Amino acid sequence: MRRLLALAALPLLSAAPPHLPRIVSINPCIDAVLMQVADPEQIAGISHYSQDPRATSIPLAQARRFRATSGTAEEVVALAPDMVITGPHVEPATIAALQRMHIKLVQYRVPDTVADSEAQVRDIARIAGHPARGEDLADRIAAAATPVRGARVPALIWQSGGLVPGGGTLPDDLLTRAGFRNMSATYGLKKWDVLPLEYLIATPPRVLLSVGAAEIGEDRLTSHPAVRALGQRIRIAPYPARLMNCGGPTIIAAMARLRQVRKGMGA
Structure with a gap:
């Protein structure tokens, strides 16, 4: 009987939603992407630049709904994320702390082209667990960046x-x-x-x-x-x-x- 009950529970277990990672971003450009491809409850922290009117790439009202950090190891580790996403430059102390705590670090270089940026958007959405949202955002970027014809x-x-x-x-x-x-x-x-x-x-x-x-x-x-x-x-x-x-x-x-x-x- 126990075996039958266990077998009956298998479809329910396989239908359970996958674990979505809790993410800390310490880069304002990554913040802007996460706002559109991740669930709000997944975003454990964002860059303090996104709450600065002179530097933000997202609406301030939206940015202020989230915890902000300056990217120090202590601030990031305290938020207990599953992963940290950032740009190419990270303090060595932060990298060492994340390694000690077994927190995954994902870094993206500054995109040089629209195509580079589309690829990054898709990848960020994928690791956040929402690949379809990444495809949608990449398609909207591609449509907005359609080349203009005529003299330059x-x-x-x-x-x-x-x-x-x-x-x-x-x-x-x-x-x-x-x-x-x-x-x-x-x-x-x-x-x-x-x-x-x-x-x-x-x-x-x-x-x-x-x-x-x-x-x-x-x-x-x-x-x-x-x-x-x-x-x-x-x-x-x-x-x-x-x-x-x-x-x-x-x-x-x-x-x-x-x-x-x-x-x-x-x-």
Whole structure:
């Protein structure tokens, strides 16, 4: 009789839902993906950057529903997660502590292309136990990043201090897909490089996407008399810093902004 009861219980046991991991993210870009592919109760902690208005890639009201950490070993271990997900840079002390506690650590590099980001989204959703959600988010990213046809407008993304994303970066891929030609190569810049103001004035882009201008109205570049003297030769368009920080769902908002600027340039 006991054997019959045990056999009868097998279908019930096999139908039990799998254990979904409790996850701590110590990277704001990972936070943004988890918000869309994991159950809220799975997210044991997020990066403190996601609760900073200057750095977050998710709505503050949403971010403040979760515990935030600065990524120290003590904070992370105290949350007793099944796994920690982060970017490429982690403090050695945190790695050592997680190893001692047998907590799985998963690291992702910064995506260089939309395709890289789609692959990361799918993988994060898979290890969170919701692969279908990852497929859905990746499909929405791909749709938002469909390349624009037509002539490419010379453009440059300028961050405060003159830092410019060049070829082989996600912002470069987004510019191309939105109908722009990244002028970084024209100045001989590397993957991420600083552009002297004199070079920009000598050979200005048609569009300057100013990251500083999006938050404070203008920065050292956009307020410089020599740049103002360029007049109609250059259009300065604000570009929010939060659109520079991450791939994942941020790509959807970034492409919407880039398409808006490109549409304003006409044919």
